[in-house]
Amino acid sequence: MADREVKALEEALEKIWEIALRNGLDPFPTRFEIVPATVMYEVGSYALPGRYSHWTFGKAYHRMKTMYDFGLSKIYEVVINTNPSYGFLLETNSLLQNKLVIAHVLGHVDFFKNNVYFSKTNRRMVDEVSAHAQRISEYEFQYGRKVVEQFLDAVLSIEEHIDPNFFIKKYEDESKTKGKNKSPKAGRYDDLFHLEQQAKNKLEAKDKDKNKDKAKKQKEKNPLLPEKDLLYFIMKNSPTLELWQRDIMSMIHQEMEYFVPQMQTKIMNEGWASFWHARIMRELDLSDDEHIEFANLHSSVVSPHKNQLNPYYLGYKIFEDIEKRWDNPTEEERRVFGRKGGEGRAKIFEVRELDNDISFLRNYLTRDLCEELDLFVYELQDDEWTVTEKKWEKVRDTLVGNMTNFGCPYIEVTDDDYNGNRELYLKHRFEGIELDLKYAHKVLEYVQQLWGRTVHLETINDSETTVLHFDGEEHKED
């Protein structure tokens, strides 16, 4: 962008901002930064600027940049959910593209600020992650880069397995400690520092117990189980980890707490931003040429790819549909639900505040929409991916099912003293789709590394209950 265009963009920004506020959007103050492609892809591959170093980020960066260099794909915008927010604009975008991106980003920022799932989000996460990066690089210095890298490999294999409602636990913990001991500055991970001693005490106590009541085989189960938050549970209870390792796990946990709301609201978030860039751009004074460019760009953003579902498009269509239906309800809707009409705008703002992808789709993906969008369920039959279902309820339920637990298998700790030997027992809460066993084996190796003792995973394979075991040396299965 030439300097002249930057000027023009600044002017446009003021207008866009004003239109957004007039329409009821309520974003954080936002700083836009024009950056070269390399920086764009860097921020894109780390999801936040300044995060710790790891080869997986390098791999993502390399892939994105290569795609860009070959003209295969392009990121138009990256937005950071902090207060103030940051929007990154690509230097090589045209003036109009960047106007649209600004409008789109304001939609995202409004969503970040007002959707309830983001209400506990740390809005100074950029500072936080750079503090993490600092600490991790100190550990690298102290314990060796390879050692830290291998540990991170293991932790990252289960990073998605945290509890999205972790903040509830956090408050419970805090209120408990407040009552009991008044240790100054009780940070949320302070209890870490006594863990080793605690773990030791526990072990010793257990040994004594064992001798005492050998007869009593039925042992008491840990009352905190089952626990869905593998990362947290292992961090707190692993018999082997050192303090710096637990510290790294707590950092990764914090970063995932930050990312989880974004994973839970992808379709809505993109839909909302697309809805608003379309509205705002229509209110903006555009020249004829710009109008055509805008129309092209908008349709490419929200167009379905061949046979694939475009989250931007789906979310966009649903928001439009809600507004329409609440503005002009049918006779039946007026009678049964008491809708008065003309409430479309208010309704979509309510939805953007209260829903996440699952409830959004379950409540607002209607039969008409399914048919209009020509959605279908497909699966592998022999060697062919075949359309197997067109009934709209089935389509909706499959979609919602695939979003459950943001698309990750639901796995929980059910026993931390399996075989009376402090072995870790994980259970896959089976919901109809089987695991990729090859991958499960590999992750089990990582979990074993973190737990330090034999680990087990119960799941269902080929319709039969299967338990995988890994003791650090060989895999068993029964």
Add this chain to the structure above:
Amino acid sequence: MSVQRNDWSLQRKGIIDQERHKERVRDAIKKNLGSIVSNESIILSDGKKTVKVPMRSLDEYKFRYDHNKKKQVGQGEGNSKVGDVIAREGGQQGQGQGKGQAGNTGGQDFYETEVDIDEIAALIFEDLQLPYLKEKAKQEVPATTTKFTEIRRSGVMANLDKRRSILENIRRNARDVGAAKIGNFKKEDLRFKTWEEDIRHESNAVVIAMMDVSGSMGEFKKYIARSFYFWMVRFLKTKYDNVKIIFISHHTEAKEVNEEQFFTQGESGGTVVSSAYKLALEIIKERFPPKDWNVYPFHFSDGDNYYSDNDEAVRLADELIKTCNLFGYGEIGEEGASSYRRSSGALLSLYKDHLKNKERFIGVRIDDKEDVYPALKEFFGKRGEKV
């Protein structure tokens, strides 16, 4: 609310971590060298610079669903119906969720990465060295080119350096007249190129590649020999300026052939090993006197020599060893047969028992593609250490 533009030119994080990823790729290659060394796509790469190699250790493992057992939602163009086939397994099929979701790489169970052959070579050669490298009289290669190396103020008009002369002229005008322009050339503006004759010194090595093409040498055995020579020549080229390869194929008679014939020739007849050694000795004597050349004869065979020729073969092998830096012999077994089923009459054991000069002899047995790398290490490994 603001639009800003900052200087990001010092931002390097992505590149630094990309380096970490590359390092991982290198580690993975190192771990898999055994299978990569004899990988068809490299050996038959025909001068391509990069090849695709499967890397099993670069996946990011997570608990994930079995992609093939998962139902997904797609979107049609308005006329989809039950029973439509939208993709075949193996091809790219429609993804329900777009970017970043588990299952995106379904169907593909390892990560394939593009690797520079030179990079692989560097890794392979890291552990290798040339045994018995002798300082030979370096050949002075007569100058075939001249190099312009210097600029002078006087010279022949034919060697006038126009660009520099004009520059000098502009400079002088700027100094004298105060305007940087061309014109009013004086003798002091002129600059001339002068040249030197380029005299190079070369160290030379010759590989005498000998291969048994008797009836028992099948496709697999030839492939093994081929991949071995591929790396050997590449390795020698890193150590010597000039590496020549002489190909000799033999059954009962030996013949000097070209590379293509060497690797593709059909096989027939029996085996008389001494014929190849005799020819090799003659060629060395006539064309590659050991005082100027580092000589590396290598011989691949399946070890089934005519019984009556064995004594002669051992005698000539001893001869060869005297003239050369290192004599290598590789005995190639049947594909997949890892046990020694061979009689003690096979050449390898014969050489091991009867050669007088064993120090410069290395014999290995190769039964499998994966054995090529250890064999290379054996031939070019550090002496005195068992590999």
